[in-house]
Amino acid sequence: MDEELARLLESAKIDRETATKIDRLPPGAFCTHKSWGVGKVDSWDLLGDRLVIHFEAKPGHAMKLQFAATALSPLPAEHILARRFEDRASLSKLAEEDPVELVRLVLASHQNEMSLDQFDAVVKGTIVSEGKYKSWWDGAKKRLRGDRRFVIPSKRNQPMQLRRDDQCPAEDMVREVLQTADLRSKAKAVESILRNADAFESPEQQLQQVVNDLSDSAQKGAKLMLSQAIELLLARADLVQRFPDLSVDPAHAQLADLLRLERDGLGETLRSLGVSRQRQALEAFPEAFGERWTTVIFGMLNTAGIRGVGELAKFVVDQGRGDELDDFLRVGLQQRAHTSDLIAWICKERKGRAANVVDLELAAVIMNSLERDHFGDETRRTNRLAETLQEDPELIPDLIENADLNMVRGFARRLMMSPAFDQLSVKSLLARIVKRHPQIQDLITGNQAEEREESIIVSWESLEAKQKELDHLVNVLQPKNREEIKIAREYGDLRENFEYKAAKQQEAVLRRQREETERDLHRARGTDFSSPDLSKCSIGTYVDIEDESGRKETFCILGAWDSDPDKGIIAYTTGAGQALVGKAIGETAELPTEDASKTRLVTIKAIRPYRTSSNS
Structure with a gap:
């Protein structure tokens, strides 16, 4: 013990316990305090009953000897x-x-x-x-x-x-798998085994218990933690592949069994796995679901997100079932059943995997999806389809490449009316259309002096309905919107006022709808379809047709706003209507089909008037 400390102890000016502890804290020694952290003893002043310590955040701090003995812990010089x-x-x-x-x-x-x-x-x-x-x-x-x-x-x-x-690292790694209760942590522990495979001298003896444990844990956890149980079986498969002498008891849980447990929720389950794990799980689908395994995957496409759709589509194509994928995508587009993420993927792959399903209707499908999402009840979030339309400068030109001028005008009007984009974005998108079709510049500027739009023929009933639609817009919707703007102004700071911004966006939508409706009414010419020209297919006639297979159908060709496909009524402005109008009995016409690249050849068998003395 330090001599000066010993003298203090002999004279009873300090107790033995304090003297012993202070002796372990000579000048230059390191110590720790629970509040002040690490320190270094600077000096002693034993007669003055203190020692001075430099702490990291409290340099030159003096402490009484007894307090220092109880509050400080010595720290070896080699300690970190x-x-x-x-x-x-x-x-x-x-x-x-x-x-x-x-x-x-x-x-x-x-x-x-x-x-x-x-x-x-x-x-x-x-x-x-x-x-x-x-x-x-x-x-x-x-x-x-x-x-x-x-x-x-x-x-x-x-x-x-x-x-x-x-x-022994091998024993530690095995012990970690066996002692870990969390399924995902077990899978991580297996990854450690695979990374250090050469540490196992007799893997068939050291690791068989790990394989059995993974099987048992996956079986027990499948109902409550399906995705983690799947991940565990995939880790087991990796282990068996790396060490071929290991075996899996056929009575134990198999991946196909787990996949069948939650068929309807598989999309969400697989999304929680990494990309490589998703691919491994997909490879078990044919075993799990038999010949109709593609139906299960198609059910996941609309909730998979763009990246997930790409992985699922690639797997289907790689398995030689690309035609089924095309059929699913095509029907969904026709029925407007696909989500905006899936449509965004189709747009991105329009010259790749989705090339067989892209047609002139895709532009209308895009606008329907954007408007549906915008007015939906779900919380607003980034719309990948809107981003794709804006960020891909070639998308709009590709969509309208083979479209006639009327279709291009319709798409441009729809874009101008869409609430999904702000004014600046609309102008940018319209500029891409004008670049390809300068003729529609008048639609955007409102100057139609150079080109007068063609009149459209409609029934008196549809004309009256359209007029009522305009009346409701002008007398109900627009006044209601003006009141909403007035109320929203009272909420304060317009820069951060969501209600005001939403009401102003709706004001723009209603204004465009009114302009569009008024333009349509100005062009419309009402008729009762009496006295049609029966020497050829014309507006106001029933047309009996027969295709090359002998299948017979009857179409009724009416006005632009009268289409009702369920009743066999088609507008003369549609693709089928334009193909039939002007054809005489005995002549043939090529009608569009669900596959935009194919048409159906039909022969005109009979032409009858829509209006007769009995129904006029």
Whole structure:
């Protein structure tokens, strides 16, 4: 013991316990305080009953001897905290050059085991700056997982460990799988085994219990944690593939069995897996669902997101079932059943995997989807379809490449009326149309002096309905919208006023709808379809046709607003109507089909008037 301390002890000016503890804290020694952290003893003043300590955040702090003896804990000079206090710069350099060694030093100073939060407290913001810490730790973890000396946990509530030299890494890795209850952590532990496969001298003996444990855990967890159970069986498959001498009991859970447990919710289940795991799971679909496995995948397409759709579509095509995919996509487009994400994927793949289903109707499908999403009840979120339309400069030109001028005008009007885009975006999109079809410039500027639009023929009934639609818009919807704008103004700051912005957007929509409806009414010419020209197919006639297979049908050709396909009524402006009008009995016509690349050849068998003396 220090001589001066011994004299104080002999004279009873200090008790033995305090003297013993102070003796372990000579000048130059390191210590820790639970509140002030690491410190270094600067000097003693035993006669003055104090010692002076430089703490990291409290330099030159004086403490009474008895208080210092009870509050301070000695710290070895080789401890990471002492080294951080004495020479932080060299540790920061070590962190950059050899992060694994730094982690080893930290763990060795904490009895080879500590939580990730404890590790952060030692390194973050001191040895490694806060701004760089996340990227530094991500890189360090990759190196540590390749080093058998370390056990890196998959969860923050599990300890990080430095193995002793006499520990067997293979036994530790097996023990981690068997003792871990969390299914996802088990799968992570299997990844560690696969990365360190050469650590196992007799894998068929050391790892068979791991295979059995994975099977049992997946079976028990399948009902409550299906995605994690699937991930566990995929990890088991990787293990068996890496070590062929391992075996899976046929009575144990199989991947196909788990997939059948939740057929309707498989889309969400698979999305929780990584891309490579999704592919592995998909490869079990034929076994799980038999010949109709594609139907299950098609049911997932509308909820998969753009990236997920790509993976699912690629798998179907790779299995030689691309024609079925085309049929599903085509029918969904015709029925307006696809989500905006799936339609966005079709747009992106219009010259690739979706080339067989893209036709002139895709533009209308896009606008329907955008408007449906905009007015939907769900929370507004980024619309990938709207982004695709704006960010792909060739999409609109491709959509209207083979369209006639009337279809282009219709698409442009729809775009001008759409609430899905702000005014600046609308102008940008319209510019792409004008670049390809300069003739519609008048539609955008409102100057129609150079070109007068063609009149359209409609029934008196549809003309009256259209007029009522305009009356409702002018007398009900627009006044209601003006009142909503007035109320929204009272909510305050218009820059952050969502209600005001929404009402103003609706004002623009209603204004465009009114302009469109008024333009349509101006062009419309009403008729009762009496006295049609029966020498050829014309407006106001029934037409009996027969195709090459002998199939017979009857169409009724009426006005532009009178179409009712369920009743066999087609507008003369439709593709089928235009193909028939002007054809005489005995002549043939090519009618469009669901496949835009094909037509159906039909022969005109009879022509009859729509209006007769009995129904006029």
